[in-house]
Amino acid sequence: MTKFLYSSRIAPYVFVLPFILSFLIFFAYPVYATIVMSFQEVLPGQTHFIGLANYKDLWNDRFYAALWNSTRYTFWTLVVLIPLPMVLAVFLNGKRMIWSGFFRSALFIPTLTSVVVAGTIFRLVFGQLDQAVMNQFRHLFGFHTINWLAGSTTGMLVLVVLATWRFAGINIVYFLSALQNIPDELYEAAAIDGANAWNKFRRITLPLLKPVSIYVITISIYGGYAMFTESYMLWNGNHSPNDIGLTMVGYLFREGIETNNLGFGSAVGVTLLALTMAVNVVQLKFFGLFKKEE
Structure with missing residues (x-):
């Protein structure tokens, strides 16, 4: 027995x-x-198969609203949380950057903040009262008070700002780890050839950051479609005005848990899984991850 446990094959x-x-x-x-x-109707103490009935009932206005909100949120977080952390990481990695360690820590601290706490604070900052921080900021420029979380556009803006505040730091860490693995000799050779800072970034930095960029895009797509707690905390529940904050996971929670319809909620979850996988496969194909490098 001892010989079996210490076997190099086992x-x-x-x-x-x-x-x-x-x-x-x-x-x-x-x-x-x-x-x-x-594919089942789940009742207390019993289940029975109902075929595709759950998937047929899935295509309704609330599902479309949840899908649209999650897709918009994912799109805007990709637009912001890929280039912004990349550029910040390039600056923080520069040899001329002063207080680099301080700024790295300061930008990473929001990542450690509980999403429940962050959502509560942002709900107060973007409140509907005149005394809310963002409304007071608007007053400085002569604009009137608005209810940030009552409109689809402004509500999405708050969600994206919250995501940027919380997740920019961790993406900066990913890009910094990749930047520190790029040999300085490449930049020195480019400088000898007369390349300026923009050409170095475009010809050296961007191509060598491709693997990390693909990873960040992949986890950002998953995070975008899986977002729930941020929306739940901003609107103090899962029922926002006209479902402007309803997400795919929020719709799953509403149908599967709040209304105790686990079969239908499972259909929402399976659809969400298939959608996320499909989007990621498309972006991986687009960025050439499935192609052999020449």
Whole structure:
């Protein structure tokens, strides 16, 4: 038995066994159970198959609103949270940057903040009263008070600002780790050839940041479609005006938990999983991850 445990052939399987078990128990099985449940009507103490009925009922106005809101949120977070952290990381990685360590810490601290706390604070900052911070800021320029969380455009703006405040720091860390692995010799050779700062960034930095950029885009797409707590805290619940803050996960929560319709909620979850995977496959194909490098 001892010889078996210390075998060089068995040891690798022993080391990966905890990951395999956790993957099967906490991911593979729940996904399988959710897919099965999406074809069922789940009642207290009993379940029975109803075929595609849940998926047929899925296509309604609230589902379209949730899908549109999640897609808009994902799009705008990609537009902001890819180029902005990349540019900030380039500045922070520069040799002429003073107080680099301070700014790195300051930009990363919001990532450690609880989303519940952050959502509550942002709800007060973007409140509807005259005394709200952002309304007082508007008053400085002669604009009137508005209810930020009552409109679709302004509500989405608050969500994106909250996401930028919380997640820009972690994306900066990703880009900084990649930038520090780029050899200085490449920039020195480019400088000898007469390249300016923009040409160095475009010809050296951007191409070498491609793997990390693809990773950040991938997790940002997942994070965008999986967003729920931010919306829940900003609107103090899962029922925003005209569903302007309803997300795909929020719709899943409303149908699966609040109304105790687990079968229909499972159909929403499976659709969300398929949608997220499809979007990520498209962007991975677009950025050439599936192509062989020449």
